[in-house]
Structures are given as structure tokens and as C-alpha cells.
Amino acid sequence: MDHSIKEAIISHMLQLVAPGTPLRDGIDNVLRAKTGGLIVVGHNDKVQQIVDGGFSINCKYSPASLYELAKMDGAIILNEDATKILFANTQLVPDTIIPSTETGIRHRTAERVARQTGNLVISISQRRNVITLYQGVIRYSLKDIGVILTKANQAIQTLEKYKVVFDQSVTNLGALEFEELVTYQEVTQVIHRIEMVLRIKNEIIKYVNELGVEGRLIRIQMEELVSNIEEEAILLIKDYMKDVTQDPYQILRQLKKLSSEELFDETVIMKLLGFSSGLNLQEEMVHPRGFRILTKIPRLPAVIIENLTETFENLPQILRATIAELDDVEGIGEIRAKKVKEGLKRIQEQLFVDRHI
Numbered sequence: 001m002d003h004s005i006k007e008a009i010i011s012h013m014l015q016l017v018a019p020g021t022p023l024r025d026g027i028d029n030v031l032r033a034k035t036g037g038l039i040v041v042g043h044n045d046k047v048q049q050i051v052d053g054g055f056s057i058n059c060k061y062s063p064a065s066l067y068e069l070a071k072m073d074g075a076i077i078l079n080e081d082a083t084k085i086l087f088a089n090t091q092l093v094p095d096t097i098i099p100s101t102e103t104g105i106r107h108r109t110a111e112r113v114a115r116q117t118g119n120l121v122i123s124i125s126q127r128r129n130v131i132t133l134y135q136g137v138i139r140y141s142l143k144d145i146g147v148i149l150t151k152a153n154q155a156i157q158t159l160e161k162y163k164v165v166f167d168q169s170v171t172n173l174g175a176l177e178f179e180e181l182v183t184y185q186e187v188t189q190v191i192h193r194i195e196m197v198l199r200i201k202n203e204i205i206k207y208v209n210e211l212g213v214e215g216r217l218i219r220i221q222m223e224e225l226v227s228n229i230e231e232e233a234i235l236l237i238k239d240y241m242k243d244v245t246q247d248p249y250q251i252l253r254q255l256k257k258l259s260s261e262e263l264f265d266e267t268v269i270m271k272l273l274g275f276s277s278g279l280n281l282q283e284e285m286v287h288p289r290g291f292r293i294l295t296k297i298p299r300l301p302a303v304i305i306e307n308l309t310e311t312f313e314n315l316p317q318i319l320r321a322t323i324a325e326l327d328d329v330e331g332i333g334e335i336r337a338k339k340v341k342e343g344l345k346r347i348q349e350q351l352f353v354d355r356h357i
């Protein structure tokens, strides 16, 4: 199964049972009462085929009713978004040919039902104090909130460190862009770093999803650190991809799929940007189109940035353009032309002050 599809399924199931949701409240009640439970989320033809006996309940879902119904033997079936309890006390009869690695009957049934129907199945162990989620071939044991919180906090600290390193290298890149001294190596290095930050951010998002209401503070910290990091990555790619017709979002998606070793390989990143191997990355100079720097000018609409980069092709040419030449660009009058010039000058000054040598 594609890694990103698997991640998406896990993320969806974790959000459904995240702390603070009614479903999680009900599951926690069952766990505490030590009655055990087997819950199928969603009812369709495939589920219908393996259900035997039980009662039709068809009432609004509430944590209390889930708890009461779990006292009975058998499985409980909820609707797709877990807002209704449809059946209780049902016997599930999945195909025994379907392989299962579980030992107990409840867990084996849960795994088989999930594989056979593709639905989310939740097994709450009576003796072992664990909640296991199954969907298709995916199996996920919910972890203790304290353990996830510790991991999430560690990830936030790592994110802070990586963010500092990334900020430094992106400031240096900006200064070099004004000096026309950027080599391909600097570009691949910054792209590598932004992808590292994105990877840590995604890991934290997973924890936040699993933590539900308990993850509020982690989410705030994360957003404060890297709220628009994806946009920054897209602008960076747009500045340096070989051909303007390439899709920067597609390049970013491919970047996400790289293994850690590949991400360290400059030639792999260059290839994603559309360059063939054979370039001398440490010596050959490259100019950015200017998207990233122009976006820093306050209140400059995206369409004007597009027009500027299209007319002048790269940042050095935009910097060399006179007020009159800027004025000729569609959507730019004299006042805006001056604002662009002043804006670029201010950004340059700031970058030269902030750069790390």
C-alpha cells in the first residue's frame, strides 16, 4: 500500500477516536469498565453479509449508551460517522480463510472483519487495557496519552532547532540572491532543510491528531513555528525549478516521497527541479526568478509578482529595472513601481544585517 494512502487512513481513524470526541469518551468508558468491546464503524452490504443475530438499535450515539451496550456480548455496529448506534449484541462471522496474526478471538475477529469489509473496526481488550484499531490491512494500537505527549514535545524541540538552522540558511540565500552569488549547492541545501522541517511538522500533526483536545498546546506551538512553511517551500521551488511550466506542487509531493538518503543527495533534488546531472553544483551560478523575495514586499498582489517575474525573468533583472521599466509592467503604476524598488531595497538591507557569515 502506498505510504501516503496508509498515512491518510491512519490519520482519519485517529481523528475519529481522538480524545475529546464522543466516540473516544465511549471507548474509554468501556476500557475502564473492563467489559471489553468490539465496534464496527459503518454499515454496508459487506458488513451485512457477516453479521449474525443481535438487535437493531438505531438510536443516536452517546458515550453512555455505548458503555451500556458493551456490557452485552458480541459486536456493536455504528454508522459511518459514529453518530448513531445501529446494532448491538451481534455475532460477526468473517471468512476464516483471511489470515490473522492476533491471538484472542475478539482481536482476530476484528482484524478479519476489517480486512474483509475495509471498515474501521475497534477492539477494546477486556484484560490488557489496550485499544486497537483495524482498517483494511492496517492495524494501529492507541498509545497512552502521556507517551504521545512526551514524544510530541520532543518533536517540537527538534522542530525549533531545525527551524533555526533553516531560517539561517534561507537568510543567507536571500543575501546571496541580491549579490548574484547563488550556486546550485546553496539551493539544494535550503530545499533539503525546508523538507526536513516539513517532515518534522508532519510528524507533529500525527501526534496532534491522535491527541485530540489534549494536543491543543502542541498545535499552537507548531503553528507559531511553521505556520506557512509549505508556501515558503513552493516559492523556493518556483524560484529555482528549471522550467516555469513545471508544477511546483508536484515537485514538493515528490520531495516528500524521497527517502532520507535520497534527500541528502544533491543530484536527486536537482533532478526533481528538472536539471540533468553534470552540473558543477558548487561553482555554477543560478538566479532566482524572484517569487520568494517579491512576496516579502507588503501588499504586492500575487498577479503583479507573476507579471514581474514573467517580464524580467529573474531577480537581478528586476533589481536593475528602472522605475519607468517597472511602470511598464501590467498592473504597475508609478506609485507601485516606487514601492517595489523601495521594498526590495529594504529587504536587501535587512538580509545583509541578518545574514550569518
Ligand SMILES: Nc1ncnc2c1ncn2[C@@H]1O[C@H](COP(=O)(O)OP(=O)(O)OP(=O)(O)O)[C@@H](O)[C@H]1O
Binding pocket: 036, 037, 038, 072, 073, 074, 075, 090, 091, 092, 093, 103, 104, 105, 106, 107, 108, 109, 124, 125, 126, 127, 128
Ligand atoms: N465473532 C465475534 N463476534 C462478536 N463478538 C465476538 C466475536 N468473537 C469474540 N467476540 C467478543 O469477544 C469476547 C471474547 O473475547 P476473547 O477474550 O476470546 O478475546 P480476546 O481477543 O482475548 O480479548 P480480550 O483481550 O478482551 O480478552 C466475547 O465475549 C465476545 O463479546
